[in-house]
Amino acid sequence: MTTTRFRDSARYWRTPLLPGADLLTAEYHDHEFTPHWHDAYTIPVIEAGAETYRYRGSRHVAEAGSVPVINPGELHTGSRAMDEGWRYRVLYAPVDYLQQVAEDIAGAAQPVPWFDADVIRDIDLAQRLSHAHRLLEANGDPLAAHAAMLDALSTLLVRYGRTRPDVPRSxxxxxxxxxxxxxxxxxxxxxxxxxxxxxxxxxxxxxxxxxxxxxxxxxxxxxxxxxxxxxxxxxxxxxxxxxxxxxxxxxxxxxxxxxxxxxxxxxxxxxxxxx
CATH class of the missing domain: 1.10.10.60 (Homeodomain-like)
Incomplete structure (x- = not known):
């Protein structure tokens, strides 16, 4: 049985339906991301292969069907976790945008959402995110695409949104x-x-x-x-x-x-x- 090796190929793009957001459709084999952070929430869905990354002091592996969310400002890396590499879609969601979605869900002011470090393994959520991402990229029906992304993000927030824990510091x-x-x-x-x-x-x-x-x-x-x-x-x-x-x-x-x-x-x- 032969397996397909992914190549290093990435496309960043934007949509007026998500102001301030960046979106990425990519696959990687040789590329390794050095330690870095983003000002936005990094919300990927792994569609094939597997990625490994260091985040909050531990090494994680995100396989197909998983959603390894990274909080804004948090240092992390990224590289292949298997010989073939990995393919994924990513939404870089601005902090104020995701907080507004959380407030719309609650109908009241909410703290800035926070997500645990563990890889989210939720096939239903992964399918919602992937579906919405594809609709936005296709640039077809804006009503359907926007509704799908709000559905995916609200599902993420309701199931996994937390409040950032207080960490004692000097x-x-x-x-x-x-x-x-x-x-x-x-x-x-x-x-x-x-x-x-x-x-x-x-x-x-x-x-x-x-x-x-x-x-x-x-x-x-x-x-x-x-x-x-x-x-x-x-x-x-x-x-x-x-x-x-x-x-x-x-x-x-x-x-x-x-x-x-x-x-x-x-x-x-x-x-x-x-x-």
Whole structure:
């Protein structure tokens, strides 16, 4: 019996029916996503093969028919879990959009939805999400497509939506990390040294780097690159050239920007921009 090996192929696209959302139809074999996060909820449905990823301190495997939701701002990776690779569809749902759906369901104000780290194995939910995703991609009947997506998202929220648990943290550590994040997020094209970062919080460079990495899961330079990539999306979407966006984002050149962008999004910025 022969099996089909998936190829690295991805298409990002958007629809006016879900303002601010990005959607992805893709299959991967060789590509490996480096540790990264998204500002939106990552809501995938695995249609074939299997993906493995690290998330919230554990390694998970999501096989066909599963829905491995990632909360916004949460660090995760991604690569094949079997020789063939995997094929999936993903909705990157803005936080305010999903919260509004939750409030519409409850008929009252609701906290920001949160999902447990475990892979959701719910064939009915997977079929609803896949069906809605396909209808949106086909760009046919907008009434049917919008209704199908609201049905899928409401099913996800009713069955699996939670409130984010309180996690005890060091107040001093939080304040220092927040200060370092603010410093790293300013003037992204300007260089920042570890010594400058450490001075801003009254620590040695060694202790500043260790604290930041422990609290965020990334070294300061890697975290800053994530911010650069996240902020590059708006100008790319607005039609600014990849060369200009790379320079404004603080990358040394276009190839440097493209390399990091592809590791995070699975496609080069020019192809992402052309969706």
């Amino acid at each position: 107040v001093a550590g939080d304040t220092r990390v927040r200060t370092m994040k603010e410093r790293l997020s300013e003037a992204l094209a300007a260089p920042v040294t570890l010594a400058e970062l450490a001075d801003a919080v009254g620590l040695s460079p060694f202790h500043a780097a260790r604290l930041f990495s422990r609290e965020t899961g990334l070294a300061p330079h890697a975290w800053r690159n994530q911010i650069r990539l996240q902020r590059s999306l708006a100008p790319l979407r607005a039609g600014v050239s990849v060369t200009e966006v790379a320079a404004a984002s603080g990358f040394t050149d276009q190839s440097h920007f493209t390399r990091h962008f592809r590791r995070m999004f699975g496609v080069p910025p020019g192809r992402w921009q052309g969706t």
